[in-house]
Amino acid sequence: xxxxxxxxxxxxxxxxxxxxxxxxxxxxxxxxxxxxxxxxxxxxxxxxxxxxxxxxxxxxxxxxxxxxxxxxxxxxxxxxxxxxxxxxxxxxxxxxxxxxxxxxxxxxxxxxxxxxxxxxxxxxxxxxxxxxxxxxxxxxxxxxxxxxxxxxxxxxxxxxxxxxxxxxxxxxxxxxxxxxxxxxxxxxxxxxxxxxxxxxxxxxxxxxxxxxxxxxxxxxxxxxxxxxxxxxxxxxxxxxxxxxxxxxxxxxxxxxxxxxxxxxxxxxxxxxxxxxxxxxxxxxxxxxxxxxxxxxxxxxxxxxxxxxxxxxxxxxxxxxxx
Amino acid sequence: xxxxxxxxxxxxxxxxxxxxxxxxxxxxxxxxxxxxxxxxxxxxxxxxxxxxxxxxxxxxxxxxxxxxxxxxxxxxxxxxxxxxxxxxxxxxxxxxxxxxxxxxxxxxxxxxxxxxxxxxxxxxxxxxxxxxxxxxxxxxxxxxxxxxxxxxxxxxxxxxxxxxxxxxxxxxxxxxxxxxxxxxxxxxxxxxxxxxxxxxxxxxxxxxxxxxxxxxxxxxxxxxxxxxxxxxxxxxxxxxxxxxxxxxxxxxxxxxxxxxxxxxxxxxxxxxxxxxxxxxxxxxxxxxxxxxxxxxxxxxxxxxxxxxxxxxxxxxxxxxxxxxxxxxxxxxxxxxxxxxxxxxxxxxxxxxxxxxxxxxxxxxxxxxxxxxxxxxxxxxxxxxxxxxxxxxxxxxx
Numbered sequence: 001x002x003x004x005x006x007x008x009x010x011x012x013x014x015x016x017x018x019x020x021x022x023x024x025x026x027x028x029x030x031x032x033x034x035x036x037x038x039x040x041x042x043x044x045x046x047x048x049x050x051x052x053x054x055x056x057x058x059x060x061x062x063x064x065x066x067x068x069x070x071x072x073x074x075x076x077x078x079x080x081x082x083x084x085x086x087x088x089x090x091x092x093x094x095x096x097x098x099x100x101x102x103x104x105x106x107x108x109x110x111x112x113x114x115x116x117x118x119x120x121x122x123x124x125x126x127x128x129x130x131x132x133x134x135x136x137x138x139x140x141x142x143x144x145x146x147x148x149x150x151x152x153x154x155x156x157x158x159x160x161x162x163x164x165x166x167x168x169x170x171x172x173x174x175x176x177x178x179x180x181x182x183x184x185x186x187x188x189x190x191x192x193x194x195x196x197x198x199x200x201x202x203x204x205x206x207x208x209x210x211x212x213x214x215x216x217x218x219x220x221x222x223x224x225x226x227x228x229x230x231x232x233x234x235x236x237x238x239x240x241x242x243x244x245x246x247x248x249x250x251x252x253x254x255x256x257x258x259x260x261x262x263x264x265x266x267x268x269x270x271x272x273x274x275x276x277x278x279x280x281x282x283x284x285x286x287x288x289x290x291x292x293x294x295x296x297x298x299x300x301x302x303x304x305x306x307x308x309x310x311x312x313x314x315x316x317x318x319x320x321x322x
Numbered sequence: 323x324x325x326x327x328x329x330x331x332x333x334x335x336x337x338x339x340x341x342x343x344x345x346x347x348x349x350x351x352x353x354x355x356x357x358x359x360x361x362x363x364x365x366x367x368x369x370x371x372x373x374x375x376x377x378x379x380x381x382x383x384x385x386x387x388x389x390x391x392x393x394x395x396x397x398x399x400x401x402x403x404x405x406x407x408x409x410x411x412x413x414x415x416x417x418x419x420x421x422x423x424x425x426x427x428x429x430x431x432x433x434x435x436x437x438x439x440x441x442x443x444x445x446x447x448x449x450x451x452x453x454x455x456x457x458x459x460x461x462x463x464x465x466x467x468x469x470x471x472x473x474x475x476x477x478x479x480x481x482x483x484x485x486x487x488x489x490x491x492x493x494x495x496x497x498x499x500x501x502x503x504x505x506x507x508x509x510x511x512x513x514x515x516x517x518x519x520x521x522x523x524x525x526x527x528x529x530x531x532x533x534x535x536x537x538x539x540x541x542x543x544x545x546x547x548x549x550x551x552x553x554x555x556x557x558x559x560x561x562x563x564x565x566x567x568x569x570x571x572x573x574x575x576x577x578x579x580x581x582x583x584x585x586x587x588x589x590x591x592x593x594x595x596x597x598x599x600x601x602x603x604x605x606x607x608x609x610x611x612x613x614x615x616x617x618x619x620x621x622x623x624x625x626x627x628x629x630x631x632x633x634x635x636x637x638x639x640x641x642x643x644x645x646x647x648x649x650x651x652x653x654x655x656x657x658x659x660x661x662x663x664x665x666x667x668x669x670x671x672x673x674x675x676x677x678x679x680x681x682x683x684x685x686x687x688x689x690x691x692x693x694x695x696x697x698x699x700x701x702x703x704x705x706x707x708x709x710x711x712x713x714x715x716x717x718x719x
Contacts, residue, residue, distance in 0.1 A: 134389055
């Protein structure tokens with residue numbers, strides 16, 4: 001055990017290039033994006049000029065940052081190196097969360113107000129399709145092979161599985177109340193869907209599209225109703241998953257093979273979304289009510305530091321710098 | 323056009339998911355609103371829209387239908403406007419037409435009578451869901467086994483405000499109550515809340531409703547003279563708490579009290595289930611869907627009828643198959659919960675059929691706070707710090 005920890009920490013020290021990585025945090029109330037140097041964890045730049053930025057993601061090459069500017073009703077696009085704003089993308093009204101197709105060409109955007117998922121070509125900036133889904137679409141996930149995009153609808157309480165070629169819904173899986181986020185394991189065998197009000201994470205077997213287990217949470221001294229699963233990420237090796245538990249101020253660690261919760265990590269207040277560093281060594285959490293991000297050492301499952309960002313941080317994405 | 327696609331998606335689902343109902347299943351509900359003749363509100367901003375409550379019902383039905391589209395379920399909701407004279411006959415007609423889920427918007431006495439009509443005809447098979455009356459007796463001595471309450475009780479509303487005032491250390495209250503029975507019931511809820519949370523009522527006055535037109539041209543001239551006189555020489559207090567269920571005087575209290583003290587309760591800082599400025603926990607989506615459909619902001623009654631119909635929709639989603647007995651059983655079981663833009667799951671209290679729910683404290687243009695306040699703890703659910711808890715209930719349904 002000690003050996004593994006020692007190996008992990010030396011690996012962290014050796015990971016020199018990580019110093020140039022950058023973390024982009026969307027600040028929902030601050031109307032800004034905080035850019036942090038992943039090495040020093042200092043805010044090195046603040047991008048402004050947007051209204052209510054929430055969902056944030058990067059192109060597969062890490063060169064372009066996409067942000068759902070909810071109150072601007074569009075997706076704003078930035079150069080990750082120069083922070084220069086690039087031409088915006090149409091998003092449909094009130095975009096909240098989106099997912100980039102692995103081909104880097106298509107964004108699938110949840111439009112909460114209109115019960116649709118909008119598909120946008122990021123190169124031509126054209127809307128390719130509007131797919132009707134359930135009431136209040138929110139969470140968006142994509143299968144590792146890119147064949148299926150998942151949307152969760154918060155009031156319909158379903159995960160809608162959408163074929164990325166035909167834009168047709170191929171399956172609907174009923175989950176618990178207010179599903180917020182969808183995430184596949186890297187081998188595509190399990191689809192996780194978090195349910196904020198239901199307080200569970202459904203593990204869905206993707207061959208049968210059936211729930212194999214509903215993972216529940218329990219933290220001594222924390223009210224059960226405060227355990228609200230929101231954002232979720234699975235490590236690249238598929239062994240561990242992390243779930244942000246909202247007002248419980250904790251991130252749950254799940255052992256993926258057994259689907260058991262192994263740990264709860266105390267982070268900032270109202271932890272919302274999660275994002276890995278490009279090398280997967282660190283997990284960043286956005287803590288909406290304490291205006292900071294926490295850094296989790298993934299090998300040790302320890303929170304190492306919290307860093308102030310803008311007002312009400314919502315989403316986070318980290319990219320390699322050139 | 324979107325609807326067609328949705329229906330198509332539903333059929334597709336039926337083929338993909340084994341166990342999903344192949345035949346369309348219909349869920350029938352009704353909203354029965356009893357319009358009693360009454361005085362006009364003080365402010366014309368509060369004039370009731372013609373579709374009060376029904377508009378929320380239409381949105382609830384539409385939300386249920388969207389979900390139902392994926393499950394082979396359809397939802398129909400009949401809306402009925404009755405008078406106190408016709409209400410019971412209308413309830414009879416709805417039950418005889420085989421509608422097992424009836425949402426009522428009526429005063430306390432009428433709500434109980436309607437539940438009894440339903441019980442006499444359908445036993446406990448039909449559910450009556452109270453979406454309007456806040457009277458605690460309906461959750462206590464006058465509770466019914468076939469009646470649920472999505473409207474909060476006076477005790478819940480009073481406790482919600484009391485928690486905030488005590489948190490603020492505004493513990494000395496000047497209680498002003500109206501002269502109607504429902505005002506006095508509300509005042510009683512405030513007395514109970516004061517004792518429960520350690521506040522003191524240092525002065526009590528009754529504002530007599532002497533009748534007359536609610537508004538006259540330049541009526542404010544007299545009000546400006548009357549209200550300060552009515553409130554002068556009260557014992558030292560931190561806040562005014564107005565218990566004016568009837569809407570006779572409270573709106574005139576702010577800025578007119580003798581002492582410069584905040585007004586709370588029926589005016590000023592008001593405990594409510596809904597407010598057009600409520601945006602947290604996805605509420606913005608409800609607001610924009612509602613406003614797009616109805617061209618006006620939603621009121622408490624709209625949200626409450628929406629909630630009542632979503633209870634049905636949620637139970638239909640979870641049970642499927644169309645059997646109302648299963649729906650009813652699920653709603654009354656501990657497995658039921660509903661997401662309704664309040665940041666946590668809403669569930670029913672098994673001892674009196676009351677929906678547990680956070681309460682908004684609204685201040686004119688904004689939602690100033692939401693109760694329960696964090697500091698008030700409870701061994702079962704923090705929401706049970708609001709209203710009548712299990713050990714205190716007088717309900718023996």
